[in-house]
Amino acid sequence: MNILEFSLSKRSNSYYEVYPGAERPDYDFTLERHAATSTNFLESASHIVKGCLGAGIMSIHEGYMNGGLWASLGTTAVIGLVVPYVMYMLVISAQKLYVRLRIPRLTYPDLGEVAVATGPWPSLRRFSKAFRYSIDICLFIELFGTCCVYQIMMAQTLKQVLESVSAGAKNWNMPIRIYILIVLVPVFFLCMIRSLKFLAPFSLFADMLIGICVITSMYYSISRAVDVYDRPAYKSFPGLMNFVGVLLYSIDGVGIVLPVENNMQQPKNFKYVLCFGWTIIMFSVTLTGFFGYLGWGEECKSPITTHMPLETFTIILQFLICTVLTVTFAVSFYVPFRIVWRYIGRRYKRYRGSWESFYRGLLTIAVTILAVAYPNMIRIMIFLGNFFLAFIAFIFPAFIESLVFWNERRRGMIRYNFSF
Template identity: 30%
Template sequence: MRGESTTGTFALSEKNSIPNNLHDSSISMASADLFKTPSLQLTDPQAQSQSSAESHVPFANRKNTSVTDAGAMAHLLKGCLGTGILAMPNAFKNGGLAFGLVGTLVLGTICAHCMNILVSSSQFLCRRTKTPALDYSNTALVAFETGPKAVQPYSSFAKWFVNAALCTTLYSTGAVYIVFIAQSVKQVGDFHFEEMKIDVRIYMLIFAIPLCLMCLIRNLKYLVPFSMLSNAFILISFAITLSYIFKDLPALSERRNLADPGQIPLFLSTVTFALEGIGVVMPIENSMKNPGHFLGCPGVLNISMGIVVVLYAVMGFFGYLKYGESALGSVTINLPTGEILCQVVKILIAAAVLFTYALQMYVPNKIVWEGLECYVKKGWQNTAQNTYRIGVVIIATCVAAAVPELDAIISLVGAVFLSTLGLLCPAVIETVTFWDELGPGRWKLWKNVIVVVLALVVLVSGAYSSIARIVETYSMQQ
């Protein structure tokens, strides 16, 4: 599921300032001493950035770097291949077969590129500041602190913005998970208890109880068994779902190649939601034995994202070909509920998402609580933290209950949050990091302007279309 590997994203505390007061539990005393040497002068960072970055390799000072290239690829695939892939047939419904296929490949390439430039910027900044490792938010912090003088005063805001974007993205994805769980189980429940027809919001309230209990777990090692079960359930569910999709496929001529223009924003935002796994990128790179192998061609990131994009395109193309205009927010919901095997899939995938939820909340809970902890009296910190964790689940459940349409909430989250975190932020960070080295004709600047414009188009048009869809759904119900 998306975000399972994001726990490493919060490696540095809030007390960061480059170079003298950078605090990172992963930085050794020897590497910390490098910040005090006269050789590191950041009063004119642009003049020294290139020579400093090229002459220093900080990766040797990293701790907890036990992940091999194969392990990094497995983590990246796990982080990117989540519930989003099940929404791809619905995305193709809003794009069409031909447009959906081309659009998925193009958006996948852009998303992979944004991951690449985020990591390359982080590695360059590690060399520039002689820092072993930087997570996402601290990459933004250091980029602005060592960037052009005009942006240096906004360095703290840059870090806050990335952390806020990360937290809101993961929290909003949690609401998507709750809708997904409730809708999947409701289908099976309605089939076996046809006379009752329990409202989907009742299922949300029921599942909020185990979600609250799981979110009280603060030690990651106790979440490992849940993650392992989730992985097994996902593999089984995917295999069975694909077997149904490839049965008795209709002719290509029965499906639209291009959807109505008004549906395209929903396609863009849904694909953005599905493809974005940028939250897992920096933790994986920071934990590798050979971080130099992460980028490049072929590199761990490019190979992994190539596999992800192809799988998403295949699922979307054939899922839409199979179910056409009836493709729902998750293709598993389209499976015939009357068959036992399909019921098993719906329950397994719901359980997989349920077991992933606590891991999804781990990072934002940690980030937010470390900012709130200083305001709570010591004797009340444990109670306050538990209350906060339960409150997060309750709020997510209320959001899910307010917008119980899976396809609408997926496209809304993709449009507003993942376009910002996955497209806009990496483009801005690269521009600031390499401001004096933007290439001939400053092509990197213009390229990143295009990415930022795309992010804003996805944000505005996707949010408008998603909200309009939600309003339309409520109007029809009334």
């Protein structure tokens, strides 16, 4: 049913037809989800961690170098409190509309559209489609570019490792673009997985590898760390803004919270999943950035693994990091592809699964082409972090929350019941 017509209907709030011949006054969207591949608590938390952490954590020490040690640490604390609040705000707004509209799930663009179409201001309702398209465009560009960064970082790590263990590879000195084409092979096949449920084991394995990488990076960073007073506390405002861009790119997961929530077995427990996952995210990012800059100073380069000595353990670890980034690529790829598939998938009624696989492969190749054309990773991260993420992570969720809860008496954080 058209959302706007539904919102203007005159039916009583105490009566809803759930199925033909059945009535229920209280709508439970959890019971209405009939997904055979829903995720449990641990799988959902692993997707949150994997969707937020990835290539960014490998470059966060370079962000600290741009902003200064203590200024960057304080900024990390502030943004680390704001971002999960915005993520939870988005989920609570969606769950409010599930009950209000009697629908079991909404994506981020769906949520934006219905929030405007059923909002308190009738004059804005005709712009619901335009708002949806704006979210679609920003989400697609941001996550499409994020996948490019992951592929570039995989290629850089692979190049360093191969040239360190093979004299032939070192003599060939192949450009980074060749390695980007090489990593296309595993990425291509992993992106053929169409369900987050089947990606969950890969995410759990990748999260464990990230933990090993963080501990190893801290070990080598602390081993050559200097006194904290030897690092500048603050450098410049432009440098701090560059750090904010890298930090947002490193920890933002607003684009993937609703896909994760939509696939949960118990979506009402999302706040516990977010609390658990976000604790891991903030510890990992803060420790890697702080001690990475403390140890390597103005010599910081991305990824942080390039600073590690070429020993057997670190060489194996860097190969495993390529695996982590491949999984992160597949999780992040889920959202931009669903955006594209929503518009083109309706054309294909027969052999729908085959066509979906075809377009998945086509979009993966498009990501590779962009990565080959623009292999400068840190500039892409700063651009995405400062521009598109500002809309996706802060502006759009705040606007949606205002529309959904405009007529609520209690405003502010207390409404969300942050009691764990």
